Each structure stands twice: as structure tokens, then as C-alpha cells.
Amino acid sequence: MTIKLLAIGKTDNKQLQSLIDDYQKRLGFYIKFEFEIIPDIKNSKNLSEAQQKQKEGELILSKLNATDTLILLDENGKQYDSVAFANYLQKHMNSGIKQLVFVIGGPYGFSEDVYNKSQGKISLSKMTFSHQMIRLFIIEQLYRGFTILRNEPYHHR
Numbered sequence: 740m741t742i743k744l745l746a747i748g749k750t751d752n753k754q755l756q757s758l759i760d761d762y763q764k765r766l767g768f769y770i771k772f773e774f775e776i777i778p779d780i781k782n783s784k785n786l787s788e789a790q791q792k793q794k795e796g797e798l799i800l801s802k803l804n805a806t807d808t809l810i811l812l813d814e815n816g817k818q819y820d821s822v823a824f825a826n827y828l829q830k831h832m833n834s835g836i837k838q839l840v841f842v843i844g845g846p847y848g849f850s851e852d853v854y855n856k857s858q859g860k861i862s863l864s865k866m867t868f869s870h871q872m873i874r875l876f877i878i879e880q881l882y883r884g885f886t887i888l889r890n891e892p893y894h895h896r
């Protein structure tokens with residue numbers, strides 16, 4: 740199985756990008772991981788929130804293969820602790836799927852079309868994080884998950 744993370748808009752904060760790079764590299768030792776950035780919508784200031792979500796949604800859906808399992812990062816999704824999240828990853832690997840795709844929404848979240856296509860929603864907290872910060876948090880949790888599955892000493896229970 741491969742894991743893909745889709746997000747909208749480049750990170751322009753160098754410190755955040757450097758932490759993302761670090762955890763992305765670490766995660767790559769455990770699984771084939773791809774982080775794809777969908778470029779920001781041009782002239783989004785002229786669009787309503789709904790129009791922006793719709794356009795972002797079309798771009799997100801255009802990146803998916805028919806066999807992908809699509810999981811949205813959404814503050815109203817299901818919450819896991821890190822051990823349960825590691826087991827969730829293992830379950831997906833055991834299921835024989837080719838690619839597990841996590842998607843981070845834009846500043847206003849997801850369009851209905853994206854919700855309808857998804858197979859699940861995961862929340863990392865009841866709090867709302869920026870669409871930039873959440874990239875680091877999910878990549879770190881993916882890395883943590885694999886260290887838990889391997890019984891490596893990164894995670895302290």
C-alpha cells in the first residue's frame with residue numbers, strides 16, 4: 740500500500756516546511772509516501788466561499804484514482820489516539836488496498852462532492868488548525884503510527 744497526502748496551496752513558512760520535510764523523510768523509511776500540493780486557486784478573492792470549495796473539490800477529485808481509498812481530515816471526523824491510529828493504518832494495509840489518500844481541505848473545508856466521494860473522516864482534535872499546520876501534524880502522526888507498529892521507541896505510552 741502507498742499513502743498519499745493531498746493539500747491545497749504551497750507552504751510559504753520556511754520553518755514549517757523544514758519540519759514537514761524532516762517528518763516526510765522519516766516516514767519514507769517505512770512506507771511509500773507521496774505528498775502532493777494542489778496549487779492555490781487563482782483569483783480566489785473574487786470567489787464566494789462556496790465557489791472556492793467547489794473549485795478546490797474538483798481539483799481534489801481530479802487527483803484520485805478509481806481504486807483509491809479517500810479519507811478526509813476534518814475536525815468533525817472520528818478521533819483516534821495514536822495507538823488506535825497505528826492499528827487503523829495496519830487494518831488498511833491488511834485490506835489489500837493499493838493507495839490510501841488523506842486530504843486536507845482549503846481554508847473553508849470541503850465541498851459536498853468531496854464529502855460524498857470519501858470513505859471516512861478523521862479528526863486530529865476538536866480544535867481547528869490552519870490548513871498549513873495540519874500537514875505537519877498528520878505526517879508526524881503517520882510517522883508515529885509506523886514506529887508504534889514496529890515497536891520502536893519514538894512513542895511513549
Ligand SMILES: C[S@@+](CC[C@H](N)C(=O)[O-])C[C@H]1O[C@@H](n2cnc3c(N)ncnc32)[C@H](O)[C@@H]1O
Binds near residue numbers: 844866867
Ligand atoms: C482551516 S480548516 C477549515 C475549517 C472549516 N471550518 C471546515 O469546516 O473544515 C482547513 C483544513 O484543515 C484541516 N483541519 C483543521 N483542523 C483539523 C482537525 N482538528 N482535524 C482534522 N483536520 C483538520 C481540514 O482538512 C480542514 O479542511
